[in-house]
Amino acid sequence: MATEIRIPTTGNAGEDAVLVEWHVDVGGSTREGEPVLTIETAKSTLEVVAPVDGTVLEQRAKPGDDVAEFSVVGLIGEPGEATHPAETHTHELSAEARAHGRSLPPESTMGGEEPAEPSPEPPVPAPDAARPARIAASPRARRVASALGVDLTEVDGSGPLGRILAGDVERAAVDATTATDAPPVQSVVIQPSAVVPVRGVRKVTAQRMHASLSEAAQVTLTRYANADSMLQWLDRIRTSPGAASAPRVTLNDLLLYATARAVVGHPVLNSRFDWDGIRQFDRVNLGFAVDTERGLFVPVIRDAHRLKLGELASQVHAAIERARGGRLQPDEMAEGTFTVSNLGGLGVHWFTPVLNAPQNGILGIGAAHRDGDGRMLLPLSLTFDHRALDGGAAARALADIATAIEHVDVLDAF
Incomplete structure (x- = not known):
């Protein structure tokens, strides 16, 4: 009996995956444990392996198709082996209805009796065409209508019992002129240059962002942090004697390092919302947004x-490389308690980051720039869920994040 090739769990809350490619064609041989196809989920690219040795007898999905968790996409068996048909979900008429070539009647009759034939309606006598009804209009209205060429049958009267007055005719003439002079309205349909399928990473990102904005009471606070000390320390790190053999440290690494040290002191922000209770944490599993060609990924450190700067930088760089290479695994994006999104490299100053639900906080970082006094200022935007904490608590947390950034070079001293 043929063995089914099923899509494994994607670790993405039941969301469909996209079949990327088959590695073995129909009629090709494979061995148990060898990859037979590749799927793409919202979080990673996964290889599906053959459950048994044998020949691929059927491929029930093609590259580009959405495939559900645990669905059957193919069969493996012996060459020439009979296969069972794929399940269908079509709704058909009953056998009796098909035999008579018709569906059930739209209405049923009472007591099994045939409906009576409707009796013909009596003919309606035609109006007397020889005596048309006289239009009720004042003599002056008739003279104005004749002069302006207005058809009195098209004029609504405002006088007693609907009598047409001269003013009614003049207004009708103006309305007719305005309608005639108006340019015709043409309907213009713009054709798209491309239609991008909403699936895979884009589909799940869209669903989660919509759900986040629909369900949470999101509020964003903004303030600056003075980045002079951070930038000076970064220069000292890069020119230090051991820099060549140590992991390269970037400005983003310093920002993640400072943020984690500050957020751990604010469990009300380092939390997840649930109607059964707001879950606060005394450890920071820090997510950070990574922009890739396949979409947005949020690895979690x-x-x-608790990590030293070099340890944090190493883990961050490795996660970015895996995300951009499509090798990030679902468990590497799970269990986050707070997230950072840095758009400073794209020249953005202020923006409104959207919560990574069910987390209650996300920090947006903009591009550093100098003010009139020569200070290097870093824009910070903190979005929080007002259901879980109030504005004062969020403002204090943001102030501590700014302070940690301004004193990042001495955080380990205390």
Whole structure:
């Protein structure tokens, strides 16, 4: 009996995956454990392996198709082996209805009796065409209508019992002129230059962002942090004697490092919302947004507040490389408690980051720029869920994040 090739769990809350490619054609041989196809989920690219040795007898989905968790996409068996048909979900008429070539009647009759034939309606006598009804209009209205060429049958009267007055005729003449002079309205349909399927990473991102904005009471606070000390420390790190053999540290690494150290002191922000209870954490699993060609990914650095700067930088760089290479695994994006989104490299100053639900906080970082006094200022935008914490608590957390950024070079001193 043929063995089914099923899509495994994607680790994405039941969302469909996209079949990317088949590695073995119909009629091709494969061995148990060898990859037979590749699927793409919202979080990663996964290989589906053959459950048994044998020949691929059927491929029930093609590259580009959405495939559900645990669905059957193919069969493996012996060459020439009979296969069972794929399940269908079509709704058909009953056998009796098909035999008579018709569906059930739209209405049923009472007591099994045939409906009576409707009796013909009596003919309606035609109006007397020889005596048309006289239009009720004042003599002056008739003279004005004749002069302006207005048809009195098209004029609504405002006088007693609907009598047409001269003013009614003059207004009708103006309305007719305005309608005639108006340019015709043409309907213009613009054709798209491309239609991008909403699936895979884009589909799940869209669903989650919509759900986040629909369900949470999101509020964004903004303030600056003075980045002079951070930038000076970054220069010292890069020119230090051991820099060549140590992991390269970037400005983004310093920002993640400072944020994790500050957020751990605010469990009301480092939390997840649930109607059964707001879950607060004393450890920071820090997510950070990574922009890739395949879409947005958010790897999570566990216990980020406990890591030294070099350790944090190494984990961040490795996660970015895996995300951009399509090798990030679902469990590497799970269990986050707070997220950072940095658009400073794209020249953005202020923006409104959207919560990564069910988390209650996300920090947006903009491009550093100098003010009139020569200070290098870094824009910070903190979005929080007002269901879980109030504005004062969020403002204090944002102030501590700014302070950690301004004193990042001495955070390990205390």
